[in-house]
Ligand code: ATP
């Protein structure tokens with residue numbers, strides 16, 4: 001069987017690996033962590049730094065290579081691409097890992113972002129910055145789960161926040177009147193061949209995704225508009241693979257604003273494993289192999305709930321899985337991580353129901369029962 005390579009062996013790499021193995025491929029995972037969640041299922045775990053020449057040379061032998069996270073070296077991906085098929089491209093990954101480039105590309109595609117100002121040095125802060133207050137100062141690179149973000153109301157708070165970020169390049173984003181958050185996952189092979197999953201409605205708690213509800217409880221026309229926007233962005237990037245586009249629904253007139261993109265399967269797409277004809281990890285496998293995307297149809301309304309380390313006991317004891325295991329329409333997925341830190345994504349579950357509200361209700365009830 002063909003060997004597929006992946007940069008990163010976290011939970012996304014793990015679910016990719018399981019999908020690829022199930023589909024008849026072998027998988028090589030590069031991840032410096034000896035306990036990387038994907039290692040359990042991989043044919044080969046290259047336990048080395050992402051920049052390790054020897055490990056990259058081995059990945060270059062694979063029939064195709066992909067990534068599970070955006071903070072991989074785009075240059076490493078570009079050089080791999082001289083030897084094998086790499087998707088998404090290093091160029092797309094470079095855009096997704098930098099909010100300044102990312103926002104410029106979103107606007108270039110003719111889509112809205114929240115009003116923003118690039119702040120690369122303290123002197124970029126001026127009276128003109130007032131137009132973006134109250135706002136959020138986000139580091140241009142390396143932020144996730146709300147890390148690297150400081151909310152600011154005044155110019156002096158902004159100056160202090162920029163200092164707190166130690167002068168690294170930032171984007172000051174105006175707070176928008178958020179009514180709900182959605183994400184669209186696009187599966188794109190080329191200009192003529194791309195498919196979207198239905199938008200997921202995302203609920204965050206403390207800056208971390210808590211629930212994804214599908215179908216999103218929004219008008220059909222708005223959902224279609226979101227899909228068209230995500231596709232347009234993927235086309236503009238000439239993107240190959242699975243691309244997640246996070247959007248805000250803003251104001252009384254429900255304007256769609258693009259927040260950020262992820263060049264990979266996304267946490268808000270985990271429900272596709274149990275509730276769609278083809279799941280997002282199977283799509284990643286298919287697209288990196290040059291195959292058409294599979295059917296993205298939703299088979300059942302559902303809700304995905306994240307399971308964070310927070311529901312483990314103080315003494316490290318596991319949550320009570322029994323209610324989830326007993327439930328007639330829920331699917332539990334654990335990532336095999338050894339230590340359960342607060343805020344760490346340890347697993348997720350998906351509930352399926354006749355309608356999204358019921359699935360969401362079950363997910364909340366089941367989640368509440370995890371903590372003994
Ligand atoms: P992740 O990559 O884990 O999704 P992140 O750290 O990159 O998160 P963002 O997605 O930019 O952060 O923002 C996190 C959350 O903060 C958003 O999901 C949204 O709830 C809120 N938020 C971000 N930007 C704005 C904004 N301009 N106005 C209002 N709320 C915002």
Ligand code: MG
Pocket residue numbers: 143144145260
């Ligand atoms: Mg992000």
Ligand code: MG
Pocket residue numbers: 246259260
């Ligand atoms: Mg986000």
